[in-house]
Amino acid sequence: MTRAFRTAVPTLALVATVVGCSSPAGGDEQWLTEQRKNYCTQLGTWQKARNAAGTEAPTASGFDEVGATAQDTFLAMRALRDEPVGGGRTLGEATAAAMNSSDSEAEGRVVTYCGDAGFETLLR
Numbered sequence: 001m002t003r004a005f006r007t008a009v010p011t012l013a014l015v016a017t018v019v020g021c022s023s024p025a026g027g028d029e030q031w032l033t034e035q036r037k038n039y040c041t042q043l044g045t046w047q048k049a050r051n052a053a054g055t056e057a058p059t060a061s062g063f064d065e066v067g068a069t070a071q072d073t074f075l076a077m078r079a080l081r082d083e084p085v086g087g088g089r090t091l092g093e094a095t096a097a098a099m100n101s102s103d104s105e106a107e108g109r110v111v112t113y114c115g116d117a118g119f120e121t122l123l124r
Helices: 003-019 029-055 060-080 091-101 104-116
Strands: 084-086
Touching: 029 060, 029 091, 029 104, 060 091, 084 091, 084 104, 091 104
Parallel strands: none
Antiparallel strands: none
């Protein structure tokens, strides 16, 4: 991976976590379902881009696509960031760990989160 990609993703995670809003307390269930679907869709897109970039020769455009999809995933996660995903982690923490540190356990937690929400088919 390029150095720029490794620097950009953690920065995006921090910005998304600090700027984002927390999930609504007792909010509209339809809105929450839509937010979860959007997050899981973006996560699946990021997984596909990351996997494709990992099997191809490194190119700037390939890593740009992975970084752009990571940004979209972080933005989609903002409203849900405080939702628990197990192991004492929130969705925001697990998403950041999965994308920034290639933490397979954290990625497994967000994949399980999407599966539990009914959106497992949106993932890789």
